[in-house]
Amino acid sequence: MRDAGWYPGRNVDTTVWRERLEADGFRIHSAAEDFLREFGGLTVASGGSGITRAREPFELDPFLAMGEDDRFGEWGEEIGQHLFPLGELDHGHAFLGLDEQGELYVVANWLARFGRMPDAMENLVLGVMPVRLPRSAHP
Numbered sequence: 175m176r177d178a179g180w181y182p183g184r185n186v187d188t189t190v191w192r193e194r195l196e197a198d199g200f201r202i203h204s205a206a207e208d209f210l211r212e213f214g215g216l217t218v219a220s221g222g223s224g225i226t227r228a229r230e231p232f233e234l235d236p237f238l239a240m241g242e243d244d245r246f247g248e249w250g251e252e253i254g255q256h257l258f259p260l261g262e263l264d265h266g267h268a269f270l271g272l273d274e275q276g277e278l279y280v281v282a283n284w285l286a287r288f289g290r291m292p293d294a295m296e297n298l299v300l301g302v303m304p305v306r307l308p309r310s311a312h313p
Contacts, residue, residue, distance in 0.1 A: 175299060178216040186214045191236050195259070199243035200236075205276045206258035209291065210236065213260075224301010232270060232298065234261040239269050242281075246271055249285050252309065257281065270298075280304050 188210045192202050217233045239246070239259030246269075250257040255273035259281070263270050268282040278294035280286040286304035288294040297304070 175213075175216065175218070175295075177220075178218045180213065180216055184213075185211050188214060195236055195240070198240050200239075200246065200258060201256070202258055203256055203274045205274050205291070206260065206272045209260060209272055209276075210234070213295070218299065222301075226303040227301050229299070229301035230264040232261060232263045234270070236260055238262045238266070239271075242269060245269075246281060249279075249281055253285065253307065 188202075188207055191210060191214065192207070195202065213234045215235060217231075219231045221229050221231055223229070236259045238261050242259060246257045246259055249271075250273075253273075255275070255277070257271040257273055257279060260270040260272055260278075262268070263280055268280045271279045271281045272291070273279070276291040276294070278288040278291060278298065280288070284306060286306040288297045288302070288304045296302075
């Protein structure tokens, strides 16, 4: 993450993301706001071998999920959580989202969890396979 520009104490202004995404139908929650302050705007371009899956590139820019409010809303209802978009995984093959408890998700036409922050970020970066959730499964 340091190669992508992360450093301890990083604090990014989230105002632009919050205002534009709220206008697009998303409501930011405190866990997402905290996440974006620390990691927002970072891009990890490298892939390669991981622990239990290949490491995939990702970009932490919630604007990349503009127009996906239905997808996030439907999955949020499915699992009984409020999901907020964080960016893209694998050049747009899926999105990343965060619930109010700090659980990090892969959001696509399926849903999977990387775990709860801060461990979830380590799982994403190191290539740990997220746990895929069946339809109608509540965490």
